[in-house]
Amino acid sequence: MGLFSTGKHAYWIQHTHFFHADVYECSSCGREFDNRYKKCPNCGAEMDRGDLDWVDEFAMFDAFFED
Numbered sequence: 001m002g003l004f005s006t007g008k009h010a011y012w013i014q015h016t017h018f019f020h021a022d023v024y025e026c027s028s029c030g031r032e033f034d035n036r037y038k039k040c041p042n043c044g045a046e047m048d049r050g051d052l053d054w055v056d057e058f059a060m061f062d063a064f065f066e067d
Helices: 058-065
Strands: 012-016 023-026 053-056
Touching: none
Parallel strands: 012 053
Antiparallel strands: 012 023
């Protein structure tokens, strides 16, 4: 399914983790991958929406400890 153009457009959401490598989540289908691709291997959405969104694992800790 992911090999052909679906007409969908999306972007990668980068999840940065403290103890393991970053992962990239498709904003269209939510699947996570170790690399960024031009198209999502799962849903086929074209990744042409500019910069990555970035999610920091430490944001939760900052909120918890009020830093």
